[in-house]
Amino acid sequence: MSYPQVMIRDETMREGMQIESVDITVEQKVDLINQLSRTGLKHLVIGYFASPKFTPQMKDVDEIMRRFTPVPGVNYSAGAPNARGRERRAAFVPPLSPVSGRDTRPDLNVRLSDTFQRRNTQSTQADQLARWPKIVERAKASGATEAGISIGCAWGCNFEGPYSDHERMSMLRRAHALWDEAGIPVTAIGFSDPVSWGMPHVVRRNVELVLSEWPELRNFYFHIHNARGTAMAQIYAILEALDDRHELQVDTACGGIGGCPYCGNGRATGMAPTEDLVVMLEEMGIDTGVDIKALVAFVWKLEAVLGRQLMGQVSKAGWLPRNADELYDPNLPFVETFDQAKHFMLGKEVTEGGIYPWRENIPAPVHPYGGATGPAV
Numbered sequence: 202m203s204y205p206q207v208m209i210r211d212e213t214m215r216e217g218m219q220i221e222s223v224d225i226t227v228e229q230k231v232d233l234i235n236q237l238s239r240t241g242l243k244h245l246v247i248g249y250f251a252s253p254k255f256t257p258q259m260k261d262v263d264e265i266m267r268r269f270t271p272v273p274g275v276n277y278s279a280g281a282p283n284a285r286g287r288e289r290r291a292a293f294v295p296p297l298s299p300v301s302g303r304d305t306r307p308d309l310n311v312r313l314s315d316t317f318q319r320r321n322t323q324s325t326q327a328d329q330l331a332r333w334p335k336i337v338e339r340a341k342a343s344g345a346t347e348a349g350i351s352i353g354c355a356w357g358c359n360f361e362g363p364y365s366d367h368e369r370m371s372m373l374r375r376a377h378a379l380w381d382e383a384g385i386p387v388t389a390i391g392f393s394d395p396v397s398w399g400m401p402h403v404v405r406r407n408v409e410l411v412l413s414e415w416p417e418l419r420n421f422y423f424h425i426h427n428a429r430g431t432a433m434a435q436i437y438a439i440l441e442a443l444d445d446r447h448e449l450q451v452d453t454a455c456g457g458i459g460g461c462p463y464c465g466n467g468r469a470t471g472m473a474p475t476e477d478l479v480v481m482l483e484e485m486g487i488d489t490g491v492d493i494k495a496l497v498a499f500v501w502k503l504e505a506v507l508g509r510q511l512m513g514q515v516s517k518a519g520w521l522p523r524n525a526d527e528l529y530d531p532n533l534p535f536v537e538t539f540d541q542a543k544h545f546m547l548g549k550e551v552t553e554g555g556i557y558p559w560r561e562n563i564p565a566p567v568h569p570y571g572g573a574t575g576p577a578v
Contacts, residue, residue, distance in 0.1 A: 204440050205421070205447035207487055208244060211475050213237060213503070215246040215280055217458035219258050220468050221507060227261045229506050231268045236499050237455070238272040241491040242475070246452075248279040250286035263289065271296040282322065306389050306420075307340035308349040309333050309376035313368060314358035317396065320463040333376070337383050350376035351391030351422065355407075357398030359465045369407060370414070377415065389420035396464045397428030401438035408442040424452045425473060426459065427512075428466045432473035433481065440485070453478050456500045456511025474513030476500055480520045493520050497546060510539065519545030531563040 214234055218225070234247050247269070253260035262279070271277060278298040281287040290297060311333075312318045315326040340348060350373050357363040373390070380387045390411055392404075411418060423439060425432045436451055443449060453475040460470030479491045493515070500516040510517075517539055522528050527545075534555030536542055541552045 203445040204485065204487055205443040205445060205449040207440075207482060207489070208448065208450045209242060209475060209478065209489065209491075210244040210246060210450055210452050211237070211242050211454065212246045212452050212459060212472065213455040213475070215249050216452070216460075216472060217454040217456075219249055219256050220460035220462060220470070221258060221458070223257045223260070225258075225506060227264050227268065230261075230265050233499075233503060233506065234265070234269040236495075236502060238270070238275050240495040240499055241489070242496075243274065243490065244276045244278070246278050246280065250279060250281040250289045252285075263292075266293040266297065306347055306349045307336055307343075307345050307385075308351055308389070308391070309336060309379060310351045310353065310391070311372060311376070312353035313364050313372065314354035314361050314396070316360040317354050317358055317463065320360075321395075321461070333379055337379050337385075340385060341383050345385055347388040348380045348385045349389035349391060349420070349422075350380070350387055351393070353393040354396055355392040355394055355399070356403060357396065359396050359398075363398065366407065366410065370410060373411065374414075386417070387415065388418060389422065390415075390418050391422035391424075393424035394426055395424070395461050395470070397426040397431075397466065397470060399425060399435050400429075400431055401434040404435045405438035405442045408439055412442070419446065420448050420450070422450045426461075426464075427457060427471040427473060428464075428469055432471075433477060436473060436478060437481070440487075451478070455496070455513070456503055456516065457513045458503075458507070458511060471512055474500075474511075474515070476515040477513050480515050484521065494546065518542055531565055532557075532559070 214230065214237070218230065237245060248262040248265060249256055249259045250262055251259055266279070276298055277296050278300065279290055281290045291299070311329045312326060318324060318326050318329065352369060352372055355364070355369060377387050392407070408421070421439070421443065423436070425435050439449060452472065454472040455475045457471045457474035458468070459472040460466060460468045464470060476493065476496045479489050479493055479496060482489050497516050500511060500513060504511055522545070530549055533544070533549065534552050534557040536544065536552055536555065541555060544551050
């Protein structure tokens with residue numbers, strides 16, 4: 202099985218923080234960015250240059266940009282919903298990327314949900330479509346050699362209900378046709394799902410549909426939320442539908458945090474936990490370059506800052522103990538609590554006081570598999 206090249210774009214400090222408490226300090230956010238920068242993740246979205254009236258959690262984003270310490274080799278980006286936001290962001294380029302971090306290609310994007318568009322940006326779907334000709338004109342004038350098409354609220358909306366394959370493909374064809382008329386090849390496609398309507402079988406079917414119609418597509422982008430618990434399954438379905446001819450960019454957030462105040466689910470929306478996806482990809486033989494121990498340590502710090510347990514699993518139960526020095530002691534006492542389960546990184550000491558019902562020690566396996574490394578066969 203061949204898989205696409207995968208780029209994880211971590212949204213903890215943007216998508217995650219925009220739904221968290223306004224009381225999290227600049228110092229705490231800067232400390233989190235600096236620690237996250239040392240985990241091996243290569244693409245971090247660390248802020249959003251929006252009006253504090255609509256996103257009060259981002260009121261200190263300019264100060265945060267001045268104070269964090271960039272790490273060489275890490276691509277930093279920040280969102281900007283309008284011209285004023287882009288102007289503010291430009292003052293911090295570099296270390297920020299001059300674009301939002303998604304892509305440098307010109308893109309024709311529209312949300313299928315007019316209701317969500319109105320709630321989220323105080324504009325309409327018609328407004329988005331009206332901007333398309335100007336985007337194409339600017340792309341032609343700049344000499345663009347490739348372009349993208351993308352849809353938001355791709356699979357449904359909490360305020361409008363589900364959308365059909367016909368509705369999705371019709372809108373994508375409409376965008377594709379404009380680029381065809383301009384003579385600019387479409388090489389990229391994106392789907393975003395802020396309202397968590399995606400299901401794995403539908404998402405895979407849609408990837409296969411667009412590839413059957415436009416086999417030349419090479420770059421795929423997904424922004425998937427997790428209110429219905431299917432984000433990881435969707436990513437797996439996408440990986441199965443693509444191959445090594447493709448590049449996949451997927452947005453995640455540490456601990457699975459993230460959400461939108463306009464979708465109706467708040468913090469319950471969540472995203473695929475970055476740490477969980479890293480482990481799954483590595484087990485599939487897809488190298489991420491991430492230090493999973495450093496990433497788990499970051500999630501624990503994030504939980505301390507937010508004051509609650511987060512929704513990821515690897516930070517609670519650990520990665521697969523494939524190396525001999527990571528295998529669990531056969532004579533661990535009962536492990537019942539989340540704190541005890543952290544023995545995978547903190548050591549057996551955190552299990553002291555647990556129930557120990559065995560009459561005699563359990564011998565270590567004669568042929569432990571712990572010497573194996575890499576994905577299971």
